[in-house]
Structures are given as C-alpha cells and as structure tokens.
Amino acid sequence: MPNVYNTLVERGYIKQTTHEEIKDILEKEKITFYIGFDPTADSLHVGHFIALMFMAHMQREGHRPIALVGGGTAMVGDPSGRTDMRKMLTKEDIEHNVSQIKKQLERFIDFSDGKALLVNNADWLLNLNYVDFLREIGSCFSVNKMLTAECFKQRLEKGLSFLEFNYMLMQGYDFLELNRKYNCAMELGGDDQWSNMLAGIDLVRRKESKQVYAMTCTLLTNSEGKKMGKTAKGALWLDPEKTSPYDFYQYWRNVNDSDVEKCLSLLTFVPMEEVKRLGALKDAEINEAKKVLAFEVTKLVHGEDEAKKAQNAAEALFGSGNNLDNVPTVMVDDSSIGGLLLDILVEGKIVPSKSEGRRLIQQGGISINDELIKDAKALLEDRFFNDGEGLVRRGKKKFYKIKIK
Known part of the structure; x- marks a missing residue:
C-alpha cells in the first residue's frame, strides 16, 4: 500500500x-x-x-x-x-x-x-x-x-x-x-x-x-525564489468573481518554462511519470506542458466546464478557430464613445491604473482589433466596434472583449 x-x-x-x-x-x-x-x-x-x-x-x-x-x-x-x-x-x-x-x-x-x-x-x-x-x-x-x-x-x-x-x-x-x-x-x-x-x-x-x-x-515560489500568484491586478484569487477562470487559466499557461514541472507536481494530480515527461519538454514543445498545467489547475479550482471554456477561449485567440464567447467581457455605455480610451481600460479593469495603462501604451502593449494604440490620449471611437464588439489585447497574451450595452 x-x-x-x-x-x-x-x-x-x-x-x-x-x-x-x-x-x-x-x-x-x-x-x-x-x-x-x-x-x-x-x-x-x-x-x-x-x-x-x-x-x-x-x-x-x-x-x-x-x-x-x-x-x-x-x-x-x-x-x-x-x-x-x-x-x-x-x-x-x-x-x-x-x-x-x-x-x-x-x-x-x-x-x-x-x-x-x-x-x-x-x-x-x-x-x-x-x-x-x-x-x-x-x-x-x-x-x-x-x-x-x-x-x-x-x-x-x-x-x-x-x-x-x-x-x-x-x-x-x-x-x-x-x-x-x-x-x-x-x-x-x-x-x-x-x-x-x-x-x-x-x-x-x-x-x-x-x-x-x-x-x-514548501511555499509556492518560482525559479527565482519569488512568490508565485501575483498579477498586475494583485493576488491570483480562487474566487471567480475576483479572478476570472480565463485569467486564472492564462496565468498558468504563461508561467516560465523552468517552473512548469514544479507547478504540475505541486498543483495537479497528474501522475509523476507524466509530470517528468512534460517537464522535460524543450523550446516550443513546452507549450503542450503549459496547456496541461493550465487546464488541470483551472479544473481543480473552477470545475471542468469552466476549464474547458477558458481553454477554448485561449485557443480561439491563437487561431484554432473556436469562438470568443468565454473571453472576459467589458460592457461600455454608448455615451463612452468619444471618451478617453485610457479611462475605459481602467474602469473595465483591463489595466490596473492609468499610470500602468500609459506605460503599456508607450511600450506598444495595447491594441484594439490588432490596431496598435500609440497615444495615451487616444479616444474610444466607433470604428473599434464591429457589430457592437471590439477585441482588446494587453501585452502578448491577454485579451478582453469590449461591448456596447
């Protein structure tokens, strides 16, 4: 036994x-x-x-x-x-x-x-x-x-x-x-x-x-000895109202290559033989291990249905052809059109603060429908919406829908 x-x-x-x-x-x-x-x-x-x-x-x-x-x-x-x-x-x-x-x-x-x-x-x-x-x-x-x-x-x-x-x-x-x-x-x-x-x-x-x-x-730390679970919005919560299942999934999907095996070992029930196999993958192949990690951890915390939704949303954004129904959505009033885009990003919690939003824009980290936003004083315009909906990308892998109420 x-x-x-x-x-x-x-x-x-x-x-x-x-x-x-x-x-x-x-x-x-x-x-x-x-x-x-x-x-x-x-x-x-x-x-x-x-x-x-x-x-x-x-x-x-x-x-x-x-x-x-x-x-x-x-x-x-x-x-x-x-x-x-x-x-x-x-x-x-x-x-x-x-x-x-x-x-x-x-x-x-x-x-x-x-x-x-x-x-x-x-x-x-x-x-x-x-x-x-x-x-x-x-x-x-x-x-x-x-x-x-x-x-x-x-x-x-x-x-x-x-x-x-x-x-x-x-x-x-x-x-x-x-x-x-x-x-x-x-x-x-x-x-x-x-x-x-x-x-x-x-x-x-x-x-x-x-x-x-x-x-x-052991405390949950990354390969540099720093505590894991911190995001731009603060702690990585287990409550879906505080951290959406999609954001939760994406956090684990984007961990450093060197942390994948440790996280699979500590935070999932994946058998250790498989953990070691996945942890040994290199270069582009390690992404398969990250997908397993993200799905298994999200399944444990939020249930299999939510894990599948998050997985489908993430794959849709990377060209697998699935729909975008499960991407986090920010609702905006009609009256917001013509207002400062930065204000909308902060109110919708797409960025944690105006200063962080300005920094991201200056570094080319915000785009809408693949159009790079270059000016922190840019306005929210009608052209950003197709059938009342636009897709905001923050950084390389964070996506949000903005929809007119």
Missing part, C-alpha cells in the same frame, strides 16, 4: 518535519490532522492552494483532515512573514469571510460521512476568560524563547504589538483544543508557520503528556 509520505516527498511538498518517525506513522496509522486558514479576505488565493493540495493528498490516503477556519485568530492577525501589522477586521467582516472560505474548501476536501471536519476556532477562542487563559496557557510559554522565533524576528525591528505577540499562544491553543476534541495528532501548513507549530506541539506535550507532530510544505 502506498505511503502518502513518499508521495509528498516525491512531489516536492515537504519542507520540514518535526520527527523522523512521521513516515512510519503515516504508513501504519490513519491519523487526524489539521491545517488552519485565517479569513483575512473573502477568498483564498493561490498561496493557499498548495496547502489545499497537501490536505487533499493526505485525505486520498485515508487520513482525516480538519480544515480550521480562523474566525478567532483573525481577530488578532498572524505576524508571520509580515513587516507591518495586519489591518484590523471587524467581527462582521470576519464572519462574512469565513462563510465564503468554507464554500471554497468544500471544492477540494470531501466532508461527507465524517471524512473531514470543518471547524472555526472562534468557537473556543472568543469566549475565553483572559486571566484563566494566561494561567493555563500563558504559563507554558517562555518569552525569551518566543523572541527567537522567526515569525517575530523581522517585526521586532519595526515594532511588534502585544496583540500580535499573543498569536503564537492562540495557534498553540488551537492544536491543544483539536487534540482534546478530535484526537488531532498532526498540524500541516506553510513553512512560515514552523515556529507556531513547534509551540503547539510543546503545549500539547505539557498539558496532555502526548506526542503530536507537524510537517510544513
């Missing part, structure tokens, strides 16, 4: 583990584990996607996931990987974000028949008595040791609030609660959570005299 640990290592997930015996445990036992998702926005983004895949691989081999939504911890904000304090969210904002994130988690994890649990740490954190919490939990943490944690180091230079300093205690307490309630034996998460994970393991040992474990997954 395959050991999920070997699968995770082969596909490049595992960055650090707390104990060597984890491999044997995952082979001989079926454990309950958890990953936490703080609802700091109303959608997960592609940085969370690798954690969802980590969780899905574990579930496929019979281990039970707990998807922990941080309705309580989001009230404080995780300082890990931050140079400044997170924006304070209201309870109403957090509750809205939690409801949206729950819907997305259900696309990746099977919660039927108790195969996985979906819990919210607000259920135990928000009703804690502060003095009781300090006596039971605070007494188990050494301030000297906490100050050496990587998640706090870079913040100490600019100032770390006492509010954020409590985050490690709260995350550690989550592990303790999940262990007590559900016999949760392992925490998984991004490598930036390592210090918080160690704190939780130590707390469970002190309070319950039990050994629990943790594994971290």
Whole structure:
C-alpha cells in the first residue's frame, strides 16, 4: 500500500518535519490532522492552494483532515512573514469571510460521512476568560524563547504589538483544543508557520503528556525564489468573481518554462511519470506542458466546464478557430464613445491604473482589433466596434472583449 509520505516527498511538498518517525506513522496509522486558514479576505488565493493540495493528498490516503477556519485568530492577525501589522477586521467582516472560505474548501476536501471536519476556532477562542487563559496557557510559554522565533524576528525591528505577540499562544491553543476534541495528532501548513507549530506541539506535550507532530510544505515560489500568484491586478484569487477562470487559466499557461514541472507536481494530480515527461519538454514543445498545467489547475479550482471554456477561449485567440464567447467581457455605455480610451481600460479593469495603462501604451502593449494604440490620449471611437464588439489585447497574451450595452 502506498505511503502518502513518499508521495509528498516525491512531489516536492515537504519542507520540514518535526520527527523522523512521521513516515512510519503515516504508513501504519490513519491519523487526524489539521491545517488552519485565517479569513483575512473573502477568498483564498493561490498561496493557499498548495496547502489545499497537501490536505487533499493526505485525505486520498485515508487520513482525516480538519480544515480550521480562523474566525478567532483573525481577530488578532498572524505576524508571520509580515513587516507591518495586519489591518484590523471587524467581527462582521470576519464572519462574512469565513462563510465564503468554507464554500471554497468544500471544492477540494470531501466532508461527507465524517471524512473531514470543518471547524472555526472562534468557537473556543472568543469566549475565553483572559486571566484563566494566561494561567493555563500563558504559563507554558517562555518569552525569551518566543523572541527567537522567526515569525517575530523581522517585526521586532519595526515594532511588534502585544496583540500580535499573543498569536503564537492562540495557534498553540488551537492544536491543544483539536487534540482534546478530535484526537488531532498532526498540524500541516506553510513553512512560515514552523515556529507556531513547534509551540503547539510543546503545549500539547505539557498539558496532555502526548506526542503530536507537524510537517510544513514548501511555499509556492518560482525559479527565482519569488512568490508565485501575483498579477498586475494583485493576488491570483480562487474566487471567480475576483479572478476570472480565463485569467486564472492564462496565468498558468504563461508561467516560465523552468517552473512548469514544479507547478504540475505541486498543483495537479497528474501522475509523476507524466509530470517528468512534460517537464522535460524543450523550446516550443513546452507549450503542450503549459496547456496541461493550465487546464488541470483551472479544473481543480473552477470545475471542468469552466476549464474547458477558458481553454477554448485561449485557443480561439491563437487561431484554432473556436469562438470568443468565454473571453472576459467589458460592457461600455454608448455615451463612452468619444471618451478617453485610457479611462475605459481602467474602469473595465483591463489595466490596473492609468499610470500602468500609459506605460503599456508607450511600450506598444495595447491594441484594439490588432490596431496598435500609440497615444495615451487616444479616444474610444466607433470604428473599434464591429457589430457592437471590439477585441482588446494587453501585452502578448491577454485579451478582453469590449461591448456596447
């Protein structure tokens, strides 16, 4: 029987583990584990996607996931990987974000028949008595040791609030609660959570005299070590209202050649033999691997129908003869004719800002119906519309339809 640990290592997930015996445990036992998702926005983004895949691989081999939504911890904000304090969210904002994130988690994890649990740490954190919490939990943490944690180091230079300093205690307490309630034996998460994970393991040992474990997954970075998932419009969201399935597809279709194999390995269920074959393709042939990557990732996030629509739209734009029905569409009023084209591009979110639009025009990066726009003061003209529709190209591979309402 395959050991999920070997699968995770082969596909490049595992960055650090707390104990060597984890491999044997995952082979001989079926454990309950958890990953936490703080609802700091109303959608997960592609940085969370690798954690969802980590969780899905574990579930496929019979281990039970707990998807922990941080309705309580989001009230404080995780300082890990931050140079400044997170924006304070209201309870109403957090509750809205939690409801949206729950819907997305259900696309990746099977919660039927108790195969996985979906819990919210607000259920135990928000009703804690502060003095009781300090006596039971605070007494188990050494301030000297906490100050050496990587998640706090870079913040100490600019100032770390006492509010954020409590985050490690709260995350550690989550592990303790999940262990007590559900016999949760392992925490998984991004490598930036390592210090918080160690704190939780130590707390469970002190309070319950039990050994629990943790594994971290590599962060999603490109071949230059920079985080992937950033676009001209911001983060690459899993919510189709924030990032359209077409734009999502195009992001993966256009990744660097050197990142294709890594992305196929981490973000799809394509067998590793095929991943290695596709990753070994060179020059023009690597485009076939990129098409597989884009389709498979989009299918996982948005479903097969949306993936096919995005694929057909992309192929239509590159001359395969399919229609353009699935290209993102910007509706413009009749009254916009004669107005500044740059304003329309910004309002339609074809470009993120006027300054970026001017830069693209100056560099020959904007065209309408294959006509290059050379002047940032160009107007939106009737001639750009054929039967009430025009095709805008931004850069080499981004296409948008503009239609008159």
